[in-house]
Amino acid sequence: MDWGDRQMKKEKLSYVGKSVKRKDALLKVEGQSRYADDYVFEGMLYAAAVRSPKPRIKILGISGAKAEKIPGYVTLVTCKDIQGVKQWPIVLDDYPFLCEKESKFEGETVALVVAETLRAARQAAKLVRIKYKELPFLTDPLKSLEKKSLKIYGSDNVFSRFIIKKGDAKAAMKKADITVKDEFSTNYQVHGYLETQCAIAVPEPGNLMTVHSTTQCPFYVHDAVAAVLGIGYNKVKIIQTVTGGGFGGKEDVPALVASHAAICAVKTNRPVKLVYDRKEDFISMSKRHPSWSSVSYGAKKNGKITSCIIKYVLDGGAYSTLSPIVLWRGAVHAAGPYKIENILIEAYAVATNKVPSGAFRGFGQPQIVFAQESLIDDLSAKLNIDPMDLRLKNVLVPGAKTSTGQKIEASCGLKETLLAVRKKSDWNKKIKNKKSLGEKVRGMGVSAVYYGVGLGAKGKFLDRAGAYVNVFRDASVNVNVGNTEMGQGALTVLSQIAAETLNAPYKNIRVQEVDTSKVSDSGPTVASRTTLMSGNAIIEASAPLRNRIFSMAKSMLLKKGSKSSGAMTAFQGMFSMGGKKVSFNEVVAECWAKRLKMGEQGWHIAPHTTFDDKNGQGNVYSVYSYNANIAEVEVDKETGVIKPIKMTCAYDVGKIVNPALAEGQAEGGILQGMSWALYENLVYKNGKMLNPNFTDYVLANTNDKPEYDIIFVEKFYDRGPYKAKGMGEVPLIGMAGAIGNAVKNACGIRIKKVPLLPEDVWSRLKNKNKEKVK
Amino acid sequence: MKMEKNNMNKKKSPVFFSLKCVINGEKIERDIDSSVTLLEFLRNDLNLKGVKEGCGEGECGACMIIVNGMAVNSCIMMAIQIHGKNLITIEGLKDKDKLNRIKKSFIDEGAVQCGFCTPGMIISAQALLKKKPKANINDIKEALSGNICRCTGYEKIIGAVKKCAEG
Numbered sequence: 001m002d003w004g005d006r007q008m009k010k011e012k013l014s015y016v017g018k019s020v021k022r023k024d025a026l027l028k029v030e031g032q033s034r035y036a037d038d039y040v041f042e043g044m045l046y047a048a049a050v051r052s053p054k055p056r057i058k059i060l061g062i063s064g065a066k067a068e069k070i071p072g073y074v075t076l077v078t079c080k081d082i083q084g085v086k087q088w089p090i091v092l093d094d095y096p097f098l099c100e101k102e103s104k105f106e107g108e109t110v111a112l113v114v115a116e117t118l119r120a121a122r123q124a125a126k127l128v129r130i131k132y133k134e135l136p137f138l139t140d141p142l143k144s145l146e147k148k149s150l151k152i153y154g155s156d157n158v159f160s161r162f163i164i165k166k167g168d169a170k171a172a173m174k175k176a177d178i179t180v181k182d183e184f185s186t187n188y189q190v191h192g193y194l195e196t197q198c199a200i201a202v203p204e205p206g207n208l209m210t211v212h213s214t215t216q217c218p219f220y221v222h223d224a225v226a227a228v229l230g231i232g233y234n235k236v237k238i239i240q241t242v243t244g245g246g247f248g249g250k251e252d253v254p255a256l257v258a259s260h261a262a263i264c265a266v267k268t269n270r271p272v273k274l275v276y277d278r279k280e281d282f283i284s285m286s287k288r289h290p291s292w293s294s295v296s297y298g299a300k301k302n303g304k305i306t307s308c309i310i311k312y313v314l315d316g317g318a319y320s321t322l323s324p325i326v327l328w329r330g331a332v333h334a335a336g337p338y339k340i341e342n343i344l345i346e347a348y349a350v351a352t353n354k355v356p357s358g359a360f361r362g363f364g365q366p367q368i369v370f371a372q373e374s375l376i377d378d379l380s381a382k383l384n385i386d387p388m389d390l391r392l393k394n395v396l397v398p399g400a401k402t403s404t405g406q407k408i409e410a411s412c413g414l415k416e417t418l419l420a421v422r423k424k425s426d427w428n429k430k431i432k433n434k435k436s437l438g439e440k441v442r443g444m445g446v447s448a449v450y451y452g453v454g455l456g457a458k459g460k461f462l463d464r465a466g467a468y469v470n471v472f473r474d475a476s477v478n479v480n481v482g483n484t485e486m487g488q489g490a491l492t493v494l495s496q497i498a499a500e501t502l503n504a505p506y507k508n509i510r511v512q513e514v515d516t517s518k519v520s521d522s523g524p525t526v527a528s529r530t531t532l533m534s535g536n537a538i539i540e541a542s543a544p545l546r547n548r549i550f551s552m553a554k555s556m557l558l559k560k561g562s563k564s565s566g567a568m569t570a571f572q573g574m575f576s577m578g579g580k581k582v583s584f585n586e587v588v589a590e591c592w593a594k595r596l597k598m599g600e601q602g603w604h605i606a607p608h609t610t611f612d613d614k615n616g617q618g619n620v621y622s623v624y625s626y627n628a629n630i631a632e633v634e635v636d637k638e639t640g641v642i643k644p645i646k647m648t649c650a651y652d653v654g655k656i657v658n659p660a661l662a663e664g665q666a667e668g669g670i671l672q673g674m675s676w677a678l679y680e681n682l683v684y685k686n687g688k689m690l691n692p693n694f695t696d697y698v699l700a701n702t703n704d705k706p707e708y709d710i711i712f713v714e715k716f717y718d719r720g721p722y723k724a725k726g727m728g729e730v731p732l733i734g735m736a737g738a739i740g741n742a743v744k745n746a747c748g749i750r751i752k753k754v755p756l757l758p759e760d761v762w763s764r765l766k767n768k769n770k771e772k773v774k
Numbered sequence: 775m776k777m778e779k780n781n782m783n784k785k786k787s788p789v790f791f792s793l794k795c796v797i798n799g800e801k802i803e804r805d806i807d808s809s810v811t812l813l814e815f816l817r818n819d820l821n822l823k824g825v826k827e828g829c830g831e832g833e834c835g836a837c838m839i840i841v842n843g844m845a846v847n848s849c850i851m852m853a854i855q856i857h858g859k860n861l862i863t864i865e866g867l868k869d870k871d872k873l874n875r876i877k878k879s880f881i882d883e884g885a886v887q888c889g890f891c892t893p894g895m896i897i898s899a900q901a902l903l904k905k906k907p908k909a910n911i912n913d914i915k916e917a918l919s920g921n922i923c924r925c926t927g928y929e930k931i932i933g934a935v936k937k938c939a940e941g
Contacts, residue, residue: 021881028889029877029896031824031864038823192924194828194836194890244826244890245924278829487888487925660884667927668887694833694922702915705928 014572015496015506016722019660023491023511024242036198036214036241041271044200045074047264048121049280050111050128052103055353055687056137056152059101059130062111066127072120074268076128077112077260081267084230088259089223090252092159095319095356097228097259102135104152104318105353106688107283109256114264114272122277137353139687141315142292144350152318153351159316160324160349162331164403164616167342172307176298180379184295184371186736186754188682189288189360192699195244197285198275199258201225201265209262210237215254216246216484217524218514224255225262240514246486247672248359251526252322253285282692286358287682289314289326289349291367295375303385305394308335308403312347312368317356323349326357328458330364332611332620335403336372337414337450338394343403345616353687359526361672362733365451370677370754373447373737377744386431387741388422391448396626402450405617408624411725413652413715417628418448420711425630425648431745439638442645445741447629447734452621453726454529457611463529464606465522467537469498470599471545473592475585477504479511479538482522483530488728489661490530496657497535497721501542502549504584505573520603528625528726531657533604535721541602548596550575553587607719623717625725626652629670631738632706635746640762642743644674644704647735650711654725659712662727666710669731675700677736681755795856797822798866808854813837815853816863824864824893828922835921838894839863845901847920864893867900876900876938883934887925895921899935909939 027033050062064076079086079098088095099110110130115121137152138144144157151157173179199213199221209229213221218238226236238258243250261274276285291314298307312334316323331347362369380387395414401407422428427444435442455463468480479498485491495509512518522534553575554568562578569576573584591598610618632645647670656662679698683690691697716723736754744750749764788807795802797820806815813830816822816839825848828836832850839848840862867874876899879885886892895918902909902917909917914935923931 019884022884022886024889025881025886026873028886028892029864029873029880031822031893033889034823035826035890037827038817192922194826194834194888194922194924196828243888245888247924278831489887664884664887664926664930667929668925669927671927672924693831694829695831699922699924701920701922702918702928702932705915705932708927708929 012571014500014503016500016657017655019658020492020496020506022489023495024485033242035195035244036200036212037275039200039212039241041200041202044271044273045114045116045268046118046121047112047114047261047272047274048125049109050113050125050130051280051284052099052106052108052110052130054134055106056135057103057132058135059099059103059110059132061131063129063131066129067113067124070115070120070124070127072116073124074114074116077114077264077267081263082228083266085227088256089227090321091324092320095321097256105355107280107355108318109260109284112260112264114268137687139352139354139684141313141350141352144352145313145348152353157351158348159320159351160327162328162347162616164331164343164345166403166405166617169307169309169342169344172342173296173298173309176306177301178379178382179296179298180375180382181296182375182378182752184293184374184752186291186367186370188290189676189680190282190682190697191247191249191360193245193247193249196276196278196281197254197257199254199261200271200273201258201261202271203265203269207231208235209265210239211258211262212239212241213254213258214241214243214250216243216250216486216526218484218516219482219521220252220524221255221258222516224259228259229262229266238516240484242513243484243486247361248363248526249286250486251359251524253358278694279692283689284355286321287355288360289316289357289364289367293368293371295371297375297379299379299383303383303390303393305338305340307342308340310334310345312345314349314364315352315354315357316349317352317354319356321356322358325458326359326364329456330368332404332616333365333450333452334368334372336376337396337448337626339396339400340403345403354684355689361669361729363527363729366673366733366736369447369449369733370736370740373734374740374750374752377445377741378750387446388418388427391446392418395448396450404620406619411623411654411715411717412626413713414448414450414626414628416713417626417650417652420650420713421628421630421648424709424711427630440634440636441746442632442634443742443746444630444632445738445745447737447741449627449730449734451528451625451730451733453527453532453623453625454606454621455523455527456621457609457618460606460609462523465533465537465604466520467534467541467602468519468599469538469541469545469602471588473589475504475508475588477502477509479509480515480518481511481534481537482514482519483525483534484514486525488665489658492661493531493657494534494538498538498542500722501539502546503570503573503575528728528730531724532720532726533606535724536604537602539602539721540604541600544600545598548591549587552591553582556582556587556590623725625727625730627730627734629734629738631735631742633739633742633746635743635761637747637765640758640765642678642756642758642761644678644706644739646707646709648709649731650713651727651730652713652715653727653730654717654720655714655723656712657722657724662712663710665727666731667708670708670735671700671705673732673735674706674739676754677739678755681757791854793854793857795859795861797861798863806853810853812848812851812853812856816848822863822865826890826893828890835894835898836891838897838921840897840901843901843904845898864897867896876935879934879937883930883937885926885930885934891921891923895923895931903938907939911936914939
């Protein structure tokens with residue numbers, strides 16, 4: 001089978017492109033799906049973390065004397081119990097599994113208590129006494145960058161820095177007819193996955209360890225558990241349990257939770273469950289990085305953007321974790337999806353004594369997109385050009401070059417997405433005739449987004465994925481993959497791809513949750529890469545099976561008396577030719593009768609990518625997805641409250657494998673982006689998180705839901721499975737920018753901070769009125 | 775059924791309470807530790823794992839169950855408070871022998887993603903439709919406003935409930 005054939009030529013697709021029902025929906029609605037905390041093992045103990053009470057301390061001693069008195073107390077676990085490596089291997093390896101001499105943020109795990117019950121473990125953990133001396137600490141990333149500042153990481157508090165340089169941005173800025181410059185900031189975002197972190201480590205004789213973990217990235221957990229226990233990879237098995245949301249929050253940190261459970265399990269030689277309550281999940285698990293940025297654009301009078309200069313700073317928190325790669329994705333996309341000849345981007349991820357920031361849907365892009373898309377609107381105002389027209393004039397099209405000098409290939413529908421939302425939202429009419437109802441004014445704003453699918457040049461060595469496809473004698477099919485279902489619908493979409501490729505009935509396919517002993521390390525389930533990477537791996541595994549099944553079908557049809565003149569068609573589990581039919585089940589039975597090989601492996605690697613560290617130039621991603629958003633909001637001038645009304649959003653994510661699921665990704669991403677833009681406000685004071693709960697950290701609920709209008713512009717990607725690209729993160733990225741622009745359009749106020757709080761809108765409006773009176 | 779112990783008191787031994795109630799149509803009589811929450815009791819003692827803990831403080835709705843017709847957060851109730859009452863959890867929500875119509879609608883309308891909020895959502899919807907069979911969109915939004923979903927953007931959840939309200 002060649003690539004042309006697998007794209008089915010003009011053949012009708014059986015399952016791809018259809019809204020087939022989710023594979024996991026029935027068990028989920030019945031309350032029968034088993035999440036990590038739902039498992040109980042014979043003899044299982046419970047662990048609870050002992051956490052640092054202060055932003056930065058020198059640890060002088062740890063005493064479990066009081067904790068020991070709690071009935072059910074089993075043991076206290078400290079860094080001395082670690083038999084393998086002490087530092088968590090991730091990117092820069094600066095994060096200790098358990099603190100030894102110093103703790104760098106409030107909430108960091110210093111030790112663990114193991115007990116017979118969860119209550120006893122938590123109660124005893126509270127009674128463990130950490131003897132410490134408080135150390136000076138940093139909370140503001142801009143202060144961390146100052147030369148004279150206290151040093152908490154390396155010689156300059158910088159985890160990572162990148163430069164993207166093209167042309168001569170400073171000279172071009174001087175020559176520009178019009179320039180704009182401003183500073184922006186964004187606050188944290190908490191993932192708020194409804195299922196908190198949890199892992200159960202089950203030791204077995206012979207130094208074996210199985211960990212059941214709620215995770216996006218079982219192979220990261222595998223790396224960490226093998227390292228912390230100091231045992232071979234082949235003695236560790238990670239089984240992903242049904243995962244109650246991830247959004248990046250279950251990318252890296254589940255490895256830490258699982259490692260803690262594993263250390264406890266080795267010490268006690270019994271299964272140990274470690275489950276977080278919501279508060280400890282808030283204070284110790286990863287977050288979206290707070291950001292600060294300074295952005296400037298220069299343009300000609302006719303609207304051609306000629307220059308972009310950006311300084312971008314991410315608050316990485318106490319340890320580097322994923323900050324270097326989050327920063328990298330943010331930096332290479334920072335100038336926006338525009339053709340600009342002259343670029344200068346400097347980006348820094350900086351240490352502070354707060355919870356380590358990490359991956360969150362969009363991965364360093366939403367923060368800078370808010371800044372950059374806000375400023376594009378301000379540029380359009382200064383140029384007196386409609387913001388939609390300004391974007392249409394400058395956006396990336398096939399053949400144009402990005403800020404890293406990468407030439408955009410054929411699968412690029414950014415212009416089409418902008419045109420689609422302009423038409424669908426009635427932009428031209430509404431933007432001129434703004435609605436105003438007393439104190440309530442309406443406005444609309446646009447944003448344009450591009451998103452490099454997959455891990456790109458900085459993650460290319462992890463950008464591979466495997467699959468094992470096994471066709472049983474009864475024609476049921478088992479598929480093992482290395483990427484996870486976390487709610488987005490991977491099990492369903494990958495089943496569709498397997499069914500399509502094998503011409504098996506959809507119901508015959510079972511894609512399993514990841515077990516690291518079944519498939520080779522397939523990298524993380526991040527970067528909107530699962531459909532693309534695991535999808536292609538399934539197609540590659542299925543290719544030889546398909547050949548066997550299809551030729552067996554043909555010979556069976558010929559035996560049945562079919563005339564071979566016509567081509568055989570394969571549709572939804574049925575093969576037909578010359579008026580005769582044979583089913584997938586019959587064909588598979590015959591393959592088995594002939595002792596054909598019915599299990600195969602696939603391995604897909606991402607196309608080559610490049611990045612030059614000196615100037616930030618290169619073909620950084622193998623393909624991009626594109627998106628345009630129009631937000632309509634209503635601002636109450638009396639209170640400053642912003643009410644989201646309608647979001648019209650168009651996406652080019654290649655072929656849509658399952659429209660209903662894709663819509664679900666869009667709606668969920670839009671709301672999550674909107675919730676960050678308007679409501680979610682994590683408050684730190686002197687290194688202490690003040691609102692680590694859903695009462696004081698507010699997430700959007702049903703009453704906040706806007707109207708959604710979702711459009712898909714399918715620009716096929718030839719190297720994608722059935723021409724698909726990647727979708728998951730795209731919908732969130734541009735929401736804050738579009739909403740900020742809509743607020744500006746509604747009431748003339750530019751808010752340069754996320755979240756856009758009512759008090760800020762209100763006070764700015766008040767000042768504006770005062771200025772008017774004067 | 776696997777029991778998980780809940781004794782926590784340092785010196786005092788736990789105070790036991792003879793609980794009688796009806797859960798999912800089944801009479802339950804048990805001596806329980808009076809300090810356990812309803813959520814702990816349902817999950818650990820009765821193995822009703824469809825009742826989820828999302829926040830432990832009554833903010834997210836993942837642990838919702840129906841007590842005497844009302845949807846309540848089981849994480850902020852004590853188990854002893856259900857004495858003499860009638861409970862329905864997600865496991866017990868059935869239309870005779872068939873799949874409950876709200877559950878079916880959630881599947882058909884694509885209202886399920888990670889699934890962790892799903893049982894609580896369905897419970898809230900059930901309590902609403904029992905009281906108000908022809909609930910409108912605003913009724914639905916209001917009734918589900920105590921249930922957080924971080925995946926779906928609520929559109930398909932509200933749509934799934936609306937479909938049952940009309941039908």
